[in-house]
Amino acid sequence: MATRLSDTSREALGLTPDDLLAMYRTMLTARLVDEAAFRLNRQGKAPFVVPVSGHEGCQIGTAWALERGRxxxxxxxxxxxxxxxxxxxxxxxFLGLFAKADDPASGGRQMPAHWSSRRLGxxxxxxxxxxxxxxAAGIAYAVKYRGEDGVVATWFGEGATSEGDWHEGLNFAGIHRLPVIFVCENNRYAISVEQSKQMAVANVADRAPAYGFPGVVVDGNDVLAxxxxxxEAVARARSGEGPTLIECKTYRFQPHTSDDDDRTYRSREEVEEARLHDPVSLFAAFLTGQGLARDEExxxxxxxxxxxxxxxxxxAWNAADPDPATLTQHVFHEDS
Ligand SMILES: Cc1ncc(C[n+]2csc(CCOP(=O)(O)OP(=O)(O)O)c2C)c(N)n1
Ligand SMILES: [Mg+2]
Incomplete structure (x- = not known):
């Protein structure tokens, strides 16, 4: 994996210097939310944390190509x-992390990190x-059936590709040439289970041709790649050419969750080596190297x-807790 970012021309990608700085700020925000969330967990304020650190490049890089509202x-x-x-x-x-009434995902009822927002799609x-x-495949079918021009994107780990659901979804999407993009964030582990115990192939993306659409492998620590x-996948999907599977090779720096002890299944040396390819520092070095930001900035x-x-x-900590009288709302059928 690269120790510096590819010098993909930002102009060719259609990104302005402001776009790049905004991407960096978002990556940094994700990293710092993670660090804060772990601190809050250790303080007993956040019961359960699912860390992102290490995945910022592939998440922000892929998501950035989509359009909000569309x-x-x-x-x-x-x-x-x-x-x-x-x-x-x-x-x-943080409202979700603290299980507050205004948590957009579930009004404070569901596990944190089970993202959901009607407003944002x-x-x-x-x-x-x-x-x-x-x-995702079903929603993409509806988008196509209605003649809309939205694109559907779904993200998952390499462990998820061992599930029957994964194969069924990709197969259906391939048959109907649906406007859907499958993004695999391959961090080599499904909790403690290493990739070689999940699949007999080196790349998840190699499976895409079997469903009738392209699969690409990218350096997941290179936000621009x-x-x-x-x-490219969004352009294909919007123009009716069908799905793409993108596999981003990356690594998670923290344990699987705040309830996991990763020392039981991977060495500290391995984690330290992976940190040399930290997507956030790689992008910072790219920005300073290109003269788009100074170290002080x-x-x-x-x-x-x-x-x-x-x-x-x-x-968020001071926000209202859910009203206990609403405990069973959305659990049992309600008249009216
Ligand atoms: C059907 C099912 N089996 C097992 C689990 C327990 N589980 C939760 S996360 C996870 C690992 C998934 O790994 P991966 O898809 O590689 O994503 P990562 O956490 O590495 O980002 C497992 C096995 C589950 N939630 N659902
Ligand atoms: Mg994984």
Whole structure:
């Protein structure tokens, strides 16, 4: 995996310097939300955290090619970066983490990181792995049937590709040439289970031809390479050419969740080596190398984002809890 970003011309990608800085700020926000969430977990304020660190390049890079208000998003639990691009605010993320009444995903009822927003077109996910894949194919079928021009994108880990749902969804999408993009964030582990125990092939993307559409492998730590692959896939989907499977090779720096101890299944040396390919620092080095930001500006941005997050955390912590009288709402059928 690269230790510096590809020098893909940003002009060729249609990105302005402001776009690049906004992408970087979003990656940084995801990273700093993660760090804050883990601190809150250790303080006993956030019961359960699903970390994103390491995945920011592939999440922000791929999500950036979609259009808010036009396209449909089906993220999985690790996709904090995706939902930030879709328009979810850190304040909303913390409302979910603290199980507050205004949590957009579930009014404080569901596990954090089970993203959902009617306003933003983020489809509610379920805990069973891979269930969003047939949902994405079905929604893409509806989009095509109605003659709309939206694109549907869904994200998942490489472990999810062992599920029957995954194969059924891709097969259906291939048969009907649906406007859907499948993004695999391959971090080599499904909790403790290493990739070689999940599949006998080196690349998830190699399976795409069997469903009748292209599969591409990209360096998931290179935000611009991820954007470039997704941009092409979006163009294919919008012009009626059908689905694409994009596999982003990446790594998760933290344990699977705040309830996992990753020391039991991977060495510290392996994690340290992976950190040399940190997508956030690689992109910062790219921006400074291209003369788009100075080191001081990168450092100042981190301070600004931290200050904004502290405000969001305090506000979310002090927000109202759900009314106990509404406990069974959306669980049992209600008349009216
Ligand atoms: C059907 C099903 N089986 C098992 C689980 C338990 N489980 C939760 S996350 C996970 C690992 C998924 O790994 P991967 O798809 O690679 O995503 P990652 O967490 O690595 O980003 C498993 C096995 C589940 N939620 N649903
Ligand atoms: Mg994985």
């Amino acid at each position: 396209d449909v998003w089906l993220p999985y639990y690790r996709d904090l970066g995706v939902v930030l691009v879709a328009g979810m605010t850190p304040y909303e993320v 983020i489809i509610s996910g379920s805990s069973p792995i891979g269930t969003q894949i047939p949902h 991820c954007f470039a692959a997704m941009k 990168i450092a100042a941005m981190a301070e600004e984002v931290k200050a904004d997050l502290n405000v969001a955390i305090d506000k």
